[in-house]
Amino acid sequence: MPTIKDVAKQANVSVATVSRVLSKADTVSEKNTQSVLEAVEKLNYKPNALGRYLRTAHTKTILVVVPDITNPFFSNVMKGIQTLANEREYDVLVMDAEHAHFDTMKCFDMLEQKQVDGLIMLTSRFDQQTLIDLSAEHSIVLACEYLEGTTIPTVSIDNVSAARKMTEYLIDLAYTNIAHITGPMETVLGIDRLRGFKQALQARTIPVKTSYIQEGDFSVDSGYNVMFKLLAMEDRPDAVFAANDEMAMGAINAAKAFDLKVPEDIAIVGFDDIRMASMFTPQLTTVSQPTFDIGQKSMSLLLDLLNKEPLTQSQFVLENTLMVRDSCGHHLKTKHDKESPV
Amino acid sequence: MPTIKDVAKQANVSVATVSRVLSKADTVSEKNTQSVLEAVEKLNYKPNALGRYLRTAHTKTILVVVPDITNPFFSNVMKGIQTLANEREYDVLVMDAEHAHFDTMKCFDMLEQKQVDGLIMLTSRFDQQTLIDLSAEHSIVLACEYLEGTTIPTVSIDNVSAARKMTEYLIDLAYTNIAHITGPMETVLGIDRLRGFKQALQARTIPVKTSYIQEGDFSVDSGYNVMFKLLAMEDRPDAVFAANDEMAMGAINAAKAFDLKVPEDIAIVGFDDIRMASMFTPQLTTVSQPTFDIGQKSMSLLLDLLNKEPLTQSQFVLENTLMVRDSCGHHLKTKHDKESPV
DNA sequence: TTGATTAATGTAAACGATTACTCTTTGTTT
DNA sequence: AAACAAAGAGTAATCGTTTACATTAATCAA
Numbered sequence: 001m002p003t004i005k006d007v008a009k010q011a012n013v014s015v016a017t018v019s020r021v022l023s024k025a026d027t028v029s030e031k032n033t034q035s036v037l038e039a040v041e042k043l044n045y046k047p048n049a050l051g052r053y054l055r056t057a058h059t060k061t062i063l064v065v066v067p068d069i070t071n072p073f074f075s076n077v078m079k080g081i082q083t084l085a086n087e088r089e090y091d092v093l094v095m096d097a098e099h100a101h102f103d104t105m106k107c108f109d110m111l112e113q114k115q116v117d118g119l120i121m122l123t124s125r126f127d128q129q130t131l132i133d134l135s136a137e138h139s140i141v142l143a144c145e146y147l148e149g150t151t152i153p154t155v156s157i158d159n160v161s162a163a164r165k166m167t168e169y170l171i172d173l174a175y176t177n178i179a180h181i182t183g184p185m186e187t188v189l190g191i192d193r194l195r196g197f198k199q200a201l202q203a204r205t206i207p208v209k210t211s212y213i214q215e216g217d218f219s220v221d222s223g224y225n226v227m228f229k230l231l232a233m234e235d236r237p238d239a240v241f242a243a244n245d246e247m248a249m250g251a252i253n254a255a256k257a258f259d260l261k262v263p264e265d266i267a268i269v270g271f272d273d274i275r276m277a278s279m280f281t282p283q284l285t286t287v288s289q290p291t292f293d294i295g296q297k298s299m300s301l302l303l304d305l306l307n308k309e310p311l312t313q314s315q316f317v318l319e320n321t322l323m324v325r326d327s328c329g330h331h332l333k334t335k336h337d338k339e340s341p342v
Numbered sequence: 343m344p345t346i347k348d349v350a351k352q353a354n355v356s357v358a359t360v361s362r363v364l365s366k367a368d369t370v371s372e373k374n375t376q377s378v379l380e381a382v383e384k385l386n387y388k389p390n391a392l393g394r395y396l397r398t399a400h401t402k403t404i405l406v407v408v409p410d411i412t413n414p415f416f417s418n419v420m421k422g423i424q425t426l427a428n429e430r431e432y433d434v435l436v437m438d439a440e441h442a443h444f445d446t447m448k449c450f451d452m453l454e455q456k457q458v459d460g461l462i463m464l465t466s467r468f469d470q471q472t473l474i475d476l477s478a479e480h481s482i483v484l485a486c487e488y489l490e491g492t493t494i495p496t497v498s499i500d501n502v503s504a505a506r507k508m509t510e511y512l513i514d515l516a517y518t519n520i521a522h523i524t525g526p527m528e529t530v531l532g533i534d535r536l537r538g539f540k541q542a543l544q545a546r547t548i549p550v551k552t553s554y555i556q557e558g559d560f561s562v563d564s565g566y567n568v569m570f571k572l573l574a575m576e577d578r579p580d581a582v583f584a585a586n587d588e589m590a591m592g593a594i595n596a597a598k599a600f601d602l603k604v605p606e607d608i609a610i611v612g613f614d615d616i617r618m619a620s621m622f623t624p625q626l627t628t629v630s631q632p633t634f635d636i637g638q639k640s641m642s643l644l645l646d647l648l649n650k651e652p653l654t655q656s657q658f659v660l661e662n663t664l665m666v667r668d669s670c671g672h673h674l675k676t677k678h679d680k681e682s683p684v
Numbered sequence: 685t686t687g688a689t690t691a692a693t694g695t696a697a698a699c700g701a702t703t704a705c706t707c708t709t710t711g712t713t714t
Numbered sequence: 715a716a717a718c719a720a721a722g723a724g725t726a727a728t729c730g731t732t733t734a735c736a737t738t739a740a741t742c743a744a
Contacts, residue, residue: 001454003699003700003701004700004701004702005700013723013724014723014724014725015700015701015702015724015725016702016703016723016724016725016726017722017723017724019701019702019703020702020703020722020723023702027721027722027723028722028723029721029722029723032722032723046451046454046455047455047700047701048455048456048699048700048701049452049455049456049457049701050392050395050396050399050401050456050457050699050700050701051396051699051700051701051702051729052700052701052702053392053701053729054390054392054393054396054699054700054701054702054728054729054730054731055700055701055702055703055728055729056701056702056729057392057729059392061435069411069417069420069421069424070414070417070418070420070421070617072412072414072417075411075412075414075417076412078411078412078436079411079412079438082411082436082437082438083438086437086438091435091437091452091457092435092436093403093433093434093435093436094420094424094434094435094436095428095433096421096424096425096428109388110391110433112343112388113388113389113390113391114390114391114392114730115391115392115433220617220621249621250621253621256623275412275562276618276621279562279591279592279595279618279622280621280622280623281598281622281623345729345730345731346730346731346732347730355693355694356693356694356695357694357695357730357731357732358693358694358695358696358732358733359692359693359694361731361732361733362692362693362732362733365732369691369692369693370692370693371691371692371693374692374693389730389731390729390730390731391730391731392729392730392731393699393729393730393731393732394730394731394732395699395731396699396700396701396729396730396731396732397698397699397730397731397732397733398699398731398732399699456700
């Protein structure tokens with residue numbers, strides 16, 4: 001494995017000259033540039049990244065911590081991050097937080113150990129004070145979830161208003177007994193979507209029934225199980241808003257198991273618009289998040305941080321859109337109307 | 343940011359001593375060990391990984407190249423890799439190959455530049471000779487796809503026999519006009535599954551109709567489009583075997599668009615058993631691959647390579663299992679039988 | 685008591701790049 | 715022609731570790 005010294009010897013110049021032609025054709029004569037290039041070619045020289053990193057004190061690598069890489073929502077965000085990262089010649093290290101051996105401190109250490117230049121967190125379930133302290137010295141951005149009262153750059157959608165919009169839409173379709181399967185109550189996501197749900201009901205002076213609010217954990221199974229509870233109630237809801245698509249799918253399958261038709265007998269909607277949402281039967285009415293853009297924007301923000309560019313703002317909220325498909329029964333409800341009420 | 347020198351000064355010992363207590367409590371006196379530890383604590387010292395890496399010439403980081411991180415099949419394999427990697431204190435770098443800016447050479451360079459210790463490839467679509475050359479000097483393992491006639495360690499399932507098994511099962515259910523939606527014909531996966539399909543027909547002396555073999559590209563959309571072609575034929579097939587679940591779902595949706603009931607009017611089966619397969623309506627009959635295990639086994643193999651442990655064999659084929667669910671119509675076909683023919 | 689062995693530590697040389705600084709050499713200005 | 719500036723290239727310090735080797739002190743056998 002040739003080093004820069006070997007190249008220098010081969011090209012009959014000093015290591016400095018070799019380094020200069022390789023980093024930027026700064027001020028090296030045509031002749032020397034040529035012979036260095038030839039030597040590089042001949043020896044098949046690849047600069048050792050570690051040597052460079054140590055000297056320049058950056059690795060051109062960022063770390064992204066993802067709650068569950070298996071979750072299509074996050075893998076889309078990842079893709080957005082990757083795209084911009086690679087374009088800017090950054091590599092991306094992935095850490096799966098759901099993983100049993102995951103130690104929250106480890107990813108912070110990687111920053112301090114200079115192993116990565118920056119950090120994008122796709123979750124905020126960890127010691128927040130540490131994160132805040134760290135962000136004073138390091139480049140960190142939060143995606144999907146935000147942290148109250150900090151200046152850590154964040155990119156997400158407005159989950160409260162999106163959930164409110166979804167709920168209001170159901171109310172407009174004349175559903176009166178609307179239940180909500182929440183996400184885990186220790187996540188901002190879960191809390192915000194529930195808040196939006198409640199706001200919509202209150203705005204329309206519909207009483208909020210606590211029995212209609214059931215906690216799930218964002219998994220298909222939890223959607224299925226919680227739905228069973230709801231369906232077993234004597235005053236069964238006529239519409240269910242699940243806090244994500246996976247739970248909505250679980251809920252729909254539960255309804256099917258109950259011999260209920262969706263949306264004829266009960267409407268079920270989700271949140272996220274994962275790829276399967278439009279493939280499912282019935283096609284899922286849901287809130288579409290710009291996952292790819294969230295990833296890309298996070299990376300773009302991180303890049304700004306890394307380049308010490310002044311940030312004009314720190315909280316970026318991206319647009320979401322209501323995807324009206326079949327599972328809400330809008331076609332049933334509006335068949336006598338001239339126009340869809342959306 | 344304190345360095346090892348600062349710690350040494352603080353603890354009143356040499357840097358060597360500090361390094362010694364930190365790497366392994368080799369032969370440092372109780373007293374010094376103690377004061378070093380205290381100094382580390384007091385200064386909040388984190389060893390700079392780059393310095394260490396440069397010296398020790400390994401990064402404890404591996405690279406995995408994945409065709410599409412968004413594809414649930416691969417993200418499961420990734421999870422398997424991650425799990426073992428983290429357990430053994432390795433970090434994992436991800437590279438998305440479908441990404442526009444992806445340069446096949448780049449991942450090879452990362453090996454040569456000492457940026458990563460090893461490489462797991464979840465695809466074999468790239469210059470194979472380069473890969474073979476490289477594997478002589480570096481630690482590389484291939485997952486999911488194999489390469490004929492090399493000694494590069496590989497872990498996958500036997501796609502030929504799995505596809506044959508699936509097809510035979512359809513034949514056993516008395517379907518006679520069976521079509522196959524293949525994967526891309528430049529992938530080993532696509533080729534092998536087609537081969538298995540043909541083998542099954544030939545073994546039962548059923549003629550292989552070329553019009554029943556249509557190429558897709560593993561995407562939902564291609565499954566949908568290709569299915570339209572098949573359904574438009576005058577001698578429409580009564581069963582369709584798609585080379586992956588996503589195309590099977592696309593095909594099912596196409597059938598629905600044709601007002602055909604699955605499996606009553608036409609049976610459609612897939613391959614891979616992605617998470618959605620059992621959530622779909624109808625539930626997908628498919629071949630289950632041990633994705634997590636594939637990932638874990640690949641990582642385990644890579645670890646062996648890295649530790650220069652002798653490999654007993656280089657091609658590992660893992661078990662697959664036929665998941666009989668609803669989309670193949672087995673319950674319709676066997677309602678008069680006493681037992682399921684599986 | 686002496687020489688040999690061992691344990692504990694320190695000194696300094698790597699690792700492979702980048703880059704501040706210095707030194708020629710050449711070209712320009714007056 | 716002298717003085718100065720600029721261009722091109724080399725020397726060596728540096729980044730933060732690890733570790734081979736040297737050194738010292740202490741223990742032990744004869």
